[in-house]
Amino acid sequence: xxxxxxxxxxxxxxxxxxxxxxxxxxxxxxxxxxxxxxxxxxxxxxxxxxxxxxxxxxxxxxxxxxxxxxxxxxxxxxxxxxxxxxxxxxxxxxxxxxxxxxxxxxxxxxxxxxxxxxxxxxxxxxxxxxxxxxxxxxxxxxxxxxxxxxxxxxxxxxxxxxxxxxxxxxxxxxxxxxxxxxxxxxxxxxxxxxxxxxxxxxxxxxxxxxxxxxxxxxxxxxxxxxxxxxxxxxxxxxxxxxxxxxxxxxxxxxxxxxxxxxxxxxxxxxxxxxxxxxxxxxxxxxxxxxxxxxxxxxxxxxxxxxxxxxxxxxxxxxxxxxxxxxxxxxxxxxxxxxxxxxxxxxxxxxxxxxxxxxxxxxxxxxxxxxxxxxxxxxxxxxxxxxxxxxxxxxxxxxxxxxxxxx
Amino acid sequence: xxxxxxxxxxxxxxxxxxxxxxxxxxxxxxxxxxxxxxxxxxxxxxxxxxxxxxxxxxxxxxxxxxxxxxxxxxxxxxxxxxxxxxxxxxxxxxxxxxxxxxxxxxxxxxxxxxxxxxxxxxxxxxxxxxxxxxxxxxxxxxxxxxxxxxxxxxxxxxxxxxxxxxxxxxxxxxxxxxxxxxxxxxxxxxxxxxxxxxxxxxxxxxxxxxxxxxxxxxxxxxxxxxxxxxxxxxxxxxxxxxxxxxxxxxxxxxxxxxxxxxxxxxxxxxxxxxxxxxxxxxxxxxxxxxxxxxxxxxxxxxxxxxxxxxxxxxxxxxxxxxxxxxxxxxxxxxxxxxxxxxxxxxxxxxxxxxxxxxxxxxxxxxxxxx
Numbered sequence: 001x002x003x004x005x006x007x008x009x010x011x012x013x014x015x016x017x018x019x020x021x022x023x024x025x026x027x028x029x030x031x032x033x034x035x036x037x038x039x040x041x042x043x044x045x046x047x048x049x050x051x052x053x054x055x056x057x058x059x060x061x062x063x064x065x066x067x068x069x070x071x072x073x074x075x076x077x078x079x080x081x082x083x084x085x086x087x088x089x090x091x092x093x094x095x096x097x098x099x100x101x102x103x104x105x106x107x108x109x110x111x112x113x114x115x116x117x118x119x120x121x122x123x124x125x126x127x128x129x130x131x132x133x134x135x136x137x138x139x140x141x142x143x144x145x146x147x148x149x150x151x152x153x154x155x156x157x158x159x160x161x162x163x164x165x166x167x168x169x170x171x172x173x174x175x176x177x178x179x180x181x182x183x184x185x186x187x188x189x190x191x192x193x194x195x196x197x198x199x200x201x202x203x204x205x206x207x208x209x210x211x212x213x214x215x216x217x218x219x220x221x222x223x224x225x226x227x228x229x230x231x232x233x234x235x236x237x238x239x240x241x242x243x244x245x246x247x248x249x250x251x252x253x254x255x256x257x258x259x260x261x262x263x264x265x266x267x268x269x270x271x272x273x274x275x276x277x278x279x280x281x282x283x284x285x286x287x288x289x290x291x292x293x294x295x296x297x298x299x300x301x302x303x304x305x306x307x308x309x310x311x312x313x314x315x316x317x318x319x320x321x322x323x324x325x326x327x328x329x330x331x332x333x334x335x336x337x338x339x340x341x342x343x344x345x346x347x348x349x350x351x352x353x354x355x356x357x358x359x360x361x362x363x364x365x366x367x368x369x370x371x372x373x374x375x376x377x378x379x380x381x382x383x384x385x386x387x388x389x390x391x392x393x394x395x396x397x398x399x400x401x402x403x404x405x406x
Numbered sequence: 407x408x409x410x411x412x413x414x415x416x417x418x419x420x421x422x423x424x425x426x427x428x429x430x431x432x433x434x435x436x437x438x439x440x441x442x443x444x445x446x447x448x449x450x451x452x453x454x455x456x457x458x459x460x461x462x463x464x465x466x467x468x469x470x471x472x473x474x475x476x477x478x479x480x481x482x483x484x485x486x487x488x489x490x491x492x493x494x495x496x497x498x499x500x501x502x503x504x505x506x507x508x509x510x511x512x513x514x515x516x517x518x519x520x521x522x523x524x525x526x527x528x529x530x531x532x533x534x535x536x537x538x539x540x541x542x543x544x545x546x547x548x549x550x551x552x553x554x555x556x557x558x559x560x561x562x563x564x565x566x567x568x569x570x571x572x573x574x575x576x577x578x579x580x581x582x583x584x585x586x587x588x589x590x591x592x593x594x595x596x597x598x599x600x601x602x603x604x605x606x607x608x609x610x611x612x613x614x615x616x617x618x619x620x621x622x623x624x625x626x627x628x629x630x631x632x633x634x635x636x637x638x639x640x641x642x643x644x645x646x647x648x649x650x651x652x653x654x655x656x657x658x659x660x661x662x663x664x665x666x667x668x669x670x671x672x673x674x675x676x677x678x679x680x681x682x683x684x685x686x687x688x689x690x691x692x693x694x695x696x697x698x699x700x701x702x703x704x705x706x707x708x709x710x711x712x713x714x715x716x717x718x719x720x721x722x723x724x725x726x727x728x729x730x731x732x733x734x735x736x737x738x739x740x741x742x743x744x745x746x747x748x749x750x751x752x753x754x755x756x757x758x759x760x761x762x763x764x765x766x767x768x769x770x771x772x773x774x775x776x
Binding site for chain 1: 418420534540600757
């Protein structure tokens, strides 16, 4: 016990080790989340499309991501004869690397993040731009027509939407006066308002740009299945394909996390400054109980005896967790991560919803919207924010001068 | 087609198909591209050629009936109907009203099923993945009625030369009426997803335009022709069965673009429901078979008979030499002839539009290649 204790103290006292441990935790948990995001997407799409989705692997298809991952691991890794081998091997790794690295600066809760650097936002923009190389190089090095077209499309798309998305973020930057992600949430806390209410246009632009940057429907041109078969990753197979797949879904989580942090108050609960809504802090308990009831309901519908037992067991687990969470110290500890997670899930659900609803834009239409609508709008938003901010600051400065002078 | 492109860049030739998710089977389209712009297309067909017309010459008239189901396999009922009517015309047989109305009900249900399949796959090609599941759900109901009636869902072999093999099963009228009541709100549901959807309109308006003159010159038929504003429907122009006794409208478009063809087909599904309802009202007990002999031996001669299949004019040209086998059977498949319009329609469009245009032509490769 004492050895564990001293090890714990050592880790806490060594910043590098602490960061490493955090990275391991975040990487492990995120990989799992990404895998189950695919499951969630399939289930939600199925729910919207009058079908069941994965049902065969495990109870209600819960083991489907595991099966998919294993299958992809065991598949042959094919390198096309005319491919540029090194780049072909390197490209998917770039994509995944860029997607996961961004998490280093995302604050999941007020006290849980890998690092808080004072250029956090710039770091995110820089790293996520690097991810484009994964797509371009992958498409180009395949030495094949469809991937090349897909890669060309995606490079044009990502570059143009990054401009609009980046400008939308600058609006927040002006309000928060900081590039640090933690600071931005703290400012929202002290201002008593989420930035989505001060920057509604910026928020909308960022959401649209985020969908475009993650290559999701209705902007999924680089991998438009019906036109380019699979776009830039047509020639990839096995685990290299899985890497691209993982990168895409990780990117979805990334942009959701950024949107939640910058616009939706990060780890803050809704209306954090309103004391009357303090009862909202019991939401985690209710959520767990609700999940338990839902699982029980699912389980009772199941015709397989073993599955019924499993679901009842799972529901009981939820209730036990709810009881555990009901302890005030635990409840306070998980507040931040709960609200952050809940907001991200809502965002991800919306991503899936778009996919079920919209047809796909055509390449030139996409560019038109990007350059003729989104960028001018983002620019106007930026200028308006800057002007308003200037007058607001001037007003306060005058008040401060008056205060000191008296 | 310009010989050289901008800055003398080489044009890119890519093969779309025969294995490609958007070519609806084994169509192969050679695309000449300048970047994403299409400079020219060339269709290469024949990957599904089975020599159906030649097979007919070695079969008796009755034996050949199931083969026609396998041409347009998503609209087998209408294919079969066209053939049996052509043979009946050759034999000079009248078929009783009960058989006529039954054929019309099943043929119109088949039109709905075929249009549903078109709508789902067309929307899927344009990137909307949900409609296909909804349309297949409703198509399933039609197929259930077929199955209940003749035991098969896809290649039905529903009719016989001279009438019907099976009389209607008990509750057929109830099932069909129930389907009609269930189906109309569903069409509104599809329209909610697509008709006023900005992206859908952007992707289909002014895409694949074909003028009325061009359409007629290319002898395009069916919804593709009507989308260009030509009011030509064989059911009205040369009525067969009892189509002259039922009321229905022929929806037409204005601009001849992909959107208009979409609107026309959606309206046609509603009209089909209207026809089916009238037929169900009028169907009365009676014989189901006309006067045909055990051995079909039509007199020497030839006949051309065409019907309005879901995809356009489906014609059968039969030549009889007085024996039990046809001397020659020639099929005029709407899919093949509509496909000729692809090059005209896709001029100066982008790659993504080619997919939309192939979808809007509503081709079935089994019928193109036969």
